[in-house]
Amino acid sequence: MLKYNKQTKCIERVESFTLPTTDEIIWFHIENKSYQKTLDTITEQLKIHPLAKRFMEEFSDLPKVNIFKNEAVISVFSIEEDFQPVKINILVGTNFIITREQESNLHLLSEIIKHFEENPEHMSHTGYILYRIIDKVSIEFLRAVDEIADEIQALEKSVFKDPFENKIGKKAYRWKAKLHDLRQIIEPQENVIKSIGHSEFPYINEDSGFYFQDLQHNYARIISAFDTFIENMASIFNLQLSLKSDHTNTIMKTLTLVSVIFIPMTFIAGLYGMNFEYIPELKWDYGYLYVLLLIFGLGIGIALYFRNKGWWGKKGESEKTK
Helix, strand or coil: CEEEECCCCEEEECCCCCCCCCCEEEEEEECHHHHHHHHHHHHHHHCCCHHHHHHHHCCCCCCEEEECCCCEEEEEEEECCCCCEEEEEEEECCCEEEEEECCCCCHHHHHHHHHHHHCHHHHCCHHHHHHHHHHHHHHHHHHHHHHHHHHHHHHHHHHHHCCCCHHHHHHHHHHHHHHHHHHHHHHHHHHHHHHHHCCCCCCCCHHHHHHHHHHHHHHHHHHHHHHHHHHHHHHHHHHHHHHHHHHHHHHHHHHHHHHHHHHHHHHHHHHCCCCCCCCHHHHCCCHHHHHHHHHHHHHHHHHHHHHHHCCCCCHHHHHHHC
């Protein structure tokens, strides 16, 4: 990875770990395919605490900081493009930082390497290196926040477009569960940042400590955004239920109005369909025509009455807008 020389103020790339001198600071990333052998070599040269080695070998389920006599192990989480959390272990000492990523996806770290090569002075203290790594992690979370906001907006539009689509409710539930998991990660990570930014943390200087204090605002924003997203998912779920209910009520209202129109028509048809020998209207020359006119007249009259009241059609709505 990278080694910084305080005398020359230059950075050089290194392929294997070498013990830094008092004038050097090294940042070395361990790849998972050979992590055990590399980690054994590093721990042997640095003489780190056995428990610190174990914390580097195992990934914690939650972000945390473990401080030992000559080093500290920091466990943090980043987030990938598919919103899956990625665990990162950081071993930090007076003049070294060792990192290990769960999935060995170096796109996050490669951007930090490029930054250091362009700005060598930012490697002049382990506190600056640590800040750049955790700051990049917070930027990844902020990017995820913006993308999740777009996803939620699209989900809200789909509810109004087709409230009866069952996939919407399932998707909202999955998002709510995922956001809850991310929320459970980011809150202790904020506490980690506060612990590192504290003046008693031995591997940052006063200047880099100010950067960590500023970093806390990013995590406060992320936590607030996740809380809002979780509430939005619950609102989307309730909105879909409300729209479904409203749409069902509209259907039931239409069916009821149609039934009301046909009730008098059915009554008249049933009245003259009785099998009595003497029904005077049956002998009228135009009785059939009169009954048809009466039936259809009642139906049209009732329908116009409903429309005039605004119970059916759009007349009631148009009158309100005038």
